[in-house]
Amino acid sequence: MTATAEAGAPVSAPPPPAEDDAIATRGLTKRFRGGQVAVADLDLTVPRGSVFGFLGPNGSGKTTTIRMLLGLISPTTGSHTLLGTPMPDGWATALPKVGSLIEGPAFHPHLSGEANLRRCDAADRTADPRTSRRRIGDALERVGLTAAAGKRYKNYSLGMKQRLGIAAALLRHRELLILDEPTNGLDPQGTREVRTLIREIAADGTTVFVSSHLLAEIEQVCTHVAVMRTGRLVTQGALDELRAGTGARIRVDTPDTGTANGVLTGLGLTDVRGSRGEISAELGELPPERVCADLVGAGVAVRGLAVVRPSLEDMFVELTGEGFDVDG
Numbered sequence: 001m002t003a004t005a006e007a008g009a010p011v012s013a014p015p016p017p018a019e020d021d022a023i024a025t026r027g028l029t030k031r032f033r034g035g036q037v038a039v040a041d042l043d044l045t046v047p048r049g050s051v052f053g054f055l056g057p058n059g060s061g062k063t064t065t066i067r068m069l070l071g072l073i074s075p076t077t078g079s080h081t082l083l084g085t086p087m088p089d090g091w092a093t094a095l096p097k098v099g100s101l102i103e104g105p106a107f108h109p110h111l112s113g114e115a116n117l118r119r120c121d122a123a124d125r126t127a128d129p130r131t132s133r134r135r136i137g138d139a140l141e142r143v144g145l146t147a148a149a150g151k152r153y154k155n156y157s158l159g160m161k162q163r164l165g166i167a168a169a170l171l172r173h174r175e176l177l178i179l180d181e182p183t184n185g186l187d188p189q190g191t192r193e194v195r196t197l198i199r200e201i202a203a204d205g206t207t208v209f210v211s212s213h214l215l216a217e218i219e220q221v222c223t224h225v226a227v228m229r230t231g232r233l234v235t236q237g238a239l240d241e242l243r244a245g246t247g248a249r250i251r252v253d254t255p256d257t258g259t260a261n262g263v264l265t266g267l268g269l270t271d272v273r274g275s276r277g278e279i280s281a282e283l284g285e286l287p288p289e290r291v292c293a294d295l296v297g298a299g300v301a302v303r304g305l306a307v308v309r310p311s312l313e314d315m316f317v318e319l320t321g322e323g324f325d326v327d328g
């Protein structure tokens with residue numbers, strides 16, 4: 001796990017890009033004409049095989065980063081590798097192995113999903129037309145649209161539209177899939193569909209890099225995350241490690257909060273907070289079963305006991321002192 005201080009100074013120097021990184025950026029910076037710095041000195045490390053959540057509020061620089069990663073805009077300074085290949089020299093090698101969904105694909109509303117994919121496939125000059133039917137069939141099956149293949153695009157639900165966009169990105173084998181806000185505008189059902197699809201794609205061995213401003217939605221599928229704020233990296237790393245680094249709390253439901261307070265304090269737990277019928281404290285290194293045993297031993301009526309890990313959103317607030325829905 002690495003963290004970047006509020007002032008932007010890296011806490012530790014990033015390791016050099018490794019062959020087994022799906023994406024590595026070093027000092028990636030984009031200053032738009034007019035002086036706006038959309039992305040500042042970004043050091044991202046996306047391990048191969050990860051589902052990497054690239055998270056941040058609106059305007060925090062996610063799309064600008066993705067556009068640089070895909071070569072759609074040039075960085076002002078900095079460098080990056082894709083699948084171990086340094087850019088920009090390696091576009092021809094790396095890009096065929098990278099699928100992307102950015103800013104909604106342009107599909108024809110009156111054509112079926114299948115016909116739209118035929119157009120996408122035909123536009124790829126490197127794809128063999130003789131095997132087109134199989135590629136399209138496979139892609140539709142992969143995103144669960146086989147039954148709706150003949151339906152017109154305009155009659156697709158938002159979730160189906162998004163899945164068709166992912167199918168287009170998967171018309172050929174990809175080692176890396178980059179998705180920009182794939183759940184944007186989707187209802188809970190559509191969001192679930194896309195999440196499930198991301199899991200399945202990752203299970204097949206494809207690294208998935210997915211941006212979102214909705215922490216809670218994406219943290220459920222990610223193995224790793226990076227969190228952006230106003231163009232700067234706030235934190236990145238394996239989700240498990242990030243979670244382990246932030247203190248879990250133990251929460252006890254009990255009518256005996258006074259006695260419980262004494263037990264928790266006696267065990268050395270800190271930040272003990274009580275209200276009617278409930279008391280909580282930072283758990284630290286203590287096993288929760290030890291806390292439970294001591295509470296019961298002291299005669300505290302334990303009605304419920306839970307270990308509460310902070311959500312990504314809680315972590316973001318802790319790291320930045322701000323709520324996540326701030327405008328960049």
Ligand SMILES: Nc1ncnc2c1ncn2[C@@H]1O[C@H](COP(=O)(O)OP(=O)(O)OP(=O)(O)O)[C@@H](O)[C@H]1O
Binds near residue numbers: 032036038064
């Ligand atoms: N072409 C451009 N010219 C000038 N400023 C730009 C340009 N594109 C983006 N910006 C600015 O750069 C900042 C980062 O924008 P970006 O779209 O990368 O953020 P984002 O995290 O993807 O947000 P959103 O989720 O709203 O798309 C914003 O302040 C935006 O206004």
